[in-house]
Structures are given as C-alpha cells and as structure tokens.
Amino acid sequence: MLPTQLARRTFLSTGGVSLGAMALASLFNRSLPAAEAIRSLGVIQPLHHPARIKRVIWLYMSGGPSHLETFDYKPELARRSGEPMPDSVTKGQPIAQLQGKSQLKILGPLFDFSPHGQSGQEISSALPYIAGIADDICIVKSLVTEAINHDPAHTFMNTGTTISGRPSMGSWLTYGLGSEADDLPGFVVLTSFAGRSPQPISNRMWHNGFLPGKYQGIRFNSTGSAVEYLDRPAGVTLAQQREVIDAASALNRLENKAASDPELETRLAQYEMAFKMQTSVPDLLDFRDESQATLDSYGAQPGDGSFASNCILARRMAERGVRFIQLYHRDWDHHNDLKKFVGVCAGACDRPSAALITDLKQRGMLDETLVVWGGEFGRTPMAQDGKGEQLGRDHHMKGFSMWLAGGGIKSGCTFGATDDLGYHSVDNVVHVHDLHATMLHLLGLDHERFTYRYQGRDFRLTDVSGRVVREILA
Numbered sequence: 012m013l014p015t016q017l018a019r020r021t022f023l024s025t026g027g028v029s030l031g032a033m034a035l036a037s038l039f040n041r042s043l044p045a046a047e048a049i050r051s052l053g054v055i056q057p058l059h060h061p062a063r064i065k066r067v068i069w070l071y072m073s074g075g076p077s078h079l080e081t082f083d084y085k086p087e088l089a090r091r092s093g094e095p096m097p098d099s100v101t102k103g104q105p106i107a108q109l110q111g112k113s114q115l116k117i118l119g120p121l122f123d124f125s126p127h128g129q130s131g132q133e134i135s136s137a138l139p140y141i142a143g144i145a146d147d148i149c150i151v152k153s154l155v156t157e158a159i160n161h162d163p164a165h166t167f168m169n170t171g172t173t174i175s176g177r178p179s180m181g182s183w184l185t186y187g188l189g190s191e192a193d194d195l196p197g198f199v200v201l202t203s204f205a206g207r208s209p210q211p212i213s214n215r216m217w218h219n220g221f222l223p224g225k226y227q228g229i230r231f232n233s234t235g236s237a238v239e240y241l242d243r244p245a246g247v248t249l250a251q252q253r254e255v256i257d258a259a260s261a262l263n264r265l266e267n268k269a270a271s272d273p274e275l276e277t278r279l280a281q282y283e284m285a286f287k288m289q290t291s292v293p294d295l296l297d298f299r300d301e302s303q304a305t306l307d308s309y310g311a312q313p314g315d316g317s318f319a320s321n322c323i324l325a326r327r328m329a330e331r332g333v334r335f336i337q338l339y340h341r342d343w344d345h346h347n348d349l350k351k352f353v354g355v356c357a358g359a360c361d362r363p364s365a366a367l368i369t370d371l372k373q374r375g376m377l378d379e380t381l382v383v384w385g386g387e388f389g390r391t392p393m394a395q396d397g398k399g400e401q402l403g404r405d406h407h408m409k410g411f412s413m414w415l416a417g418g419g420i421k422s423g424c425t426f427g428a429t430d431d432l433g434y435h436s437v438d439n440v441v442h443v444h445d446l447h448a449t450m451l452h453l454l455g456l457d458h459e460r461f462t463y464r465y466q467g468r469d470f471r472l473t474d475v476s477g478r479v480v481r482e483i484l485a
Contacts, residue, residue, distance in 0.1 A: 100434050123136045157408065159407075198334060206359070
C-alpha cells in the first residue's frame, strides 16, 4: 500500500520506502536507471522482484481487429459458413448490434491461414510480415474483456475498469517506476489511421486519473509539430527563457511550502520538461540518422504520420529511455467490407509491426522491451449485414487474440483457445486483468501490492482480481 501524498513526503524525508520513491529518485539523478538512483539515495530498492524488462511498447489496434481473420483459424467456422449460429452458443450472451438479413449467421474466415516458422503458428495471409516473425512472438488466443462497446472497452483495456477517470496503465508505470528519459516524457502516445474514418479515442485513455498530474501520458502529433508551442518565441533567447522558468519555479516552490499541492509540483515538472523538449523533440523526429535500409524495412516515409513512422519513433523513444509508448492505429472497426478493410489495416500495420520486433532484436533491445499487439476486443463469428455493402463482423468480448514479444515472454508459442466457432474462450482463458498483472510482473511489480491510496481505498491497476500468466513466461 502506498501512503497518501503528505505521508509519502514525510516517509521519504526519513528514509522510508515507497514505490513513488523510484519516480522521486529519478528526478534527483537522471543519469542513472531509476533503481540505481534509489540506491544512490540510500533508499531500499522498491521493486518487488527482479524486473525482466525496462519498458513497454503497446501497438494498439484500435477498433477491435477480427481474431478470425488474423490469428485464430477455425476450420469449423469455414465449413459451416452461412448456417445459423447455434442457439446454444449465443443464448443469453451480450450481442452489440447485428442488424439485417445476415443476423446470427456464421461467417467463415475471409483469409487463408497457414503454419509459419519452426513453431508452426497459424497466421492469416493478411499478415505475411508478422507471419515472418512467428518464432519471435507468443500468440494468446483466449482473451476476454468486460465491455462490448468501444469507449468502455478502451477504458477497460487501458485502466482496468470501465469507470472513467481512473489512471491509465502508462500512468501507473511511470508513477511506480519513473522514467529513464531526462528530456522526454515517460509516457508517450502516438496515433495513426489509413483508409477510412478513424476510430474515436478519448484522451482519458492516457490520463493520470487520481495519480499526480505529472504522470499523465503526452500525445505527440504524428504530422507537423509533434508538440504544440514547442518552438521558442521569436526574439527570446535560451538564457532568457531559462530565467523565466527559474523565476516561475522559485515562486511556485515558495507557494508550495504552504500549500503542499501535488499539482503545483506537476506544473514545476512540466515547465522543466517543456524546456528540455525544445531540444530533445526535434532530435527525436530527425530521421536523418536512420539508414535507408531501416526506413525501407518499416515501409516508412519520415514525417508522413503513418503507423510505420510511429513505429520508428517508438524505437527511438525506447532508445532514449521512455518507459511506456503506446501507438494507436484507429482503423480496425469493421462492421462492413470486412475483407477489404482488414486488408487496408494489415497493409498499414503488418510490415512495421514485424520490422519493430526485428529492429529491436538486432539492436539488442528486445530482451528488455515488452511489445504488445492487439485491440480492445475481437469480432463476432456471426456476420453483420453491411447495409448494402459486403459483410462485416460486430464487436465481440468473449474471445479474441493478441500477441506479445520481448523480454520474459516465450517466443514461438500459442496459448489458450476459443471454441470451434471462435465465440467463447474455453482453454487457458486470459482476462484483461491477467494481461495487466503479467505486464507489471515483467517490470518487477507485484500487481496485488502495487497500490495507491485514494478516497479511503487502496486502488490498483488490476482492481481486485488478475493473475500472472506464467505459462507464457520464458
């Protein structure tokens, strides 16, 4: 349990221990990893156990990619395509919309599947590049969530609850672990889309909730200026700007001696970070030091705002010590023209996703990075009438697929299964809370002990459940 803000300050001043101490220590000595900085202050190491990774890159396929067209091949679904869905499967189950003449009729997979790599993992022909890294990833086919519509499902995937206003997982991580980046935020979000109207996504998905404001995620624009008002005003020198920031900081610190307001501390940290980012962000975005071979491997054109360019940015942020990097590709909501739009999204995301894994691996960074690929839920085995267009699939929360790769994850493995028609997760079911618990475990945190006291209750990312999925750990 973490104490309240005032108690934590008192606790730290007398040499006590808290998870927040790591973040505090990283402010004192940014040249050291957070754990080393803790030791340099004479404070006990706050990790619950040795960490396997340093950072997370979450490739978030916003909208809900169809597991039945990507990673979960169902021969029975193909054989029975066009038949009514058995009532025994759907009776009493939440179904989002499913309107039109195709209601509750089975739709077979629209892409071919085949085994890949020495592991023989079955992957759709829509994802040939990811198929090429089959031996580097672990495909989990038995995910379940608790929300059937996009916004609450995004909220649940990102915060561990459907209740708006709770901290996002990236905020939890930067609060607990700090950041190794001195001149970039510890939690950065990038977005992209291609081919159709982007899936809406709320800023709440990377908000700090009840945690101090300095732990909120920062969204970078994918085109143009990455951060608004980044450039120094005309006629203002670096030294002059430094004087203004120092003066404002001194006044705020004087005020905070009486107020003890964590939001004033946030403002102080933001002033400093904004000042540093005026130099660091242009360097981050300057791809001139990337080889043409690297750009080609991702299929990226620098500055085009694509998922491919964002993947390169994610690797560059990881090199610079950013703790949690989240890339939303906002195009995977396929209620109609399923085959066409899966192809569009795969065309945008397949190659750079695989290239990121290969690039991290070649640079010796994959072993200390967790990469997650997936959306907020899956799609129904039943067809959805496309309102005069080709058929699609509706939202589905009872079974879907994701893959993970990197430090501490078994490579070339498949875990869990849905039933023969791809509706229910039936074998080694993995709840979103389990996914979060596993991620925290790899970072050295026990999800049951990593809590924050707020309004008289100890909150945690995994709420009151969750287990570490040790079967997928190397």
